[in-house]
Amino acid sequence: MVKVTIDGIEVEVEAGTTVLNAARKIGGDVVPPAMCYYSKLEGSGGKCRTCLVEVAAGSANDPRPMPKLVASCSTPVQDGMVIKNKTSEKVHVNRGAVTEFLLINHPLDCPICDQAGECHLQDLGFEHGASGTRYEEERRTFDPIDIGNKIKLHMNRCILCYRCVMVANQLTDKRVHGVLGRGDHAEISTYISNAIDNDFSGNMIDVCPVGALTDKTFRFKSRVWFLKPMEASRSCTKCAGKAVVWMFGEEIYRVTARKDKYGEVEDNDGKPAWICNDCRFDHKNVSDWNIEGPRKINRHSVISANHYEKANPLENNTKKIK
């Protein structure tokens, strides 16, 4: 066990833990935002640079500060490390710059995008974004394409976090999509728009931090803040069957995995509760699901707008279903 101090809060973590995970152990404001790191996906992180933090003292043995900001998602902690995130002016300025870079090619089409309201880049832009743009060149644009019959890819919105590629690599048996090109030309694509038909390919939608990969069965159906997220489960042979159904009245508009406050899939019996495409795309009847109750949503989130914690329109229905 090693002791680290993050923003003046001391925490004891196992050796080898990354700075980001140590901060998540404390929780709250000291957690750096992360656009590409996904704890449930091996090898993720280190790409977006939003989680950069200042290391004021490298370790107890060598308390010199690190010369540059380090990516907290891929830097392991050292005993006696002193890390500054919220309390560092440098980090704040830098995060604004990273946000500006991420938004260089990202379209400002939040009013259209289905991810709006649960988009990590939107949150990041809200907190660190500038009100104007200094970019004068043309943004790179692509036409939205279908990858498979259930997923829509808007390459314009992609920030190249590689999470979806890792989902395909680690969850499905054969990956047919990946990043083509290098540098500014890099894009997520499939060869000749190959269909993605693996049972777990839908999880790409859940891991996408922006609206690049969206659910075609939910496309433009509603806005997330008009829906009521309900925890639901069903017995499924392919996955744990534990999901969140997004309801409008008595109808299920879409199904997603249960995501924690960092936007990552929650654990079920020690394993990430990824959901299969059957649950996600094909079961949209209330009778398919055992609805357990309303999902707890942070009250600062727009999703909780106009919803009341105790208001549960299905309270009478849940009894009927059981």
Place this chain on the structure above:
Amino acid sequence: MESLSNRKKVVSNKKMSFVESLYLPAIVGGMWITIKHMFKKHNTLKYPEQQRVFAPVYRGMHVLKRDEQGRENCTACGLCAVACPAEAITMVAAERQKGEENLYREEKYAESYEINMLRCIFCGLCEEACPKEAIFLTDRIVPTNFDRDEFVYGKDRLVEQLDNRIDITVRQNTGKRGEK
């Protein structure tokens, strides 16, 4: 208890004099006030023959604007509906098809857009929330009706007509908005 406002009047129950008990002077006095008002300037107008001039920022009936090319600005983002304190706005979004580029500005548009004018409190928050400069309140007033259903205004009555554009430039350039 002592009055806090000092406006309390104590009612006396004194016996009326003979002249007072006739009530005639009081009636004449009352009539005098009434008749006097007939010759004063009226506060009301004979609507709809006569109409008042409203301030340019008056918050009346909504309009869904089109851009210069006649395409609908609204993209059904739902921000007006979430901002609406009276929950008067509902909408259904749809995807723009190929060939409809001259009708809708963005790839998503409002297939139906309804404002319940009976619920609406004309606070203008929808206008404030709109990121696309699509919805504006205007200086027109919502006409009365005998039927409650008639107050649910759909796109047919909200979207401005191409041959009858509604000018809201004064509204946009008045007050805080003009300072930008």
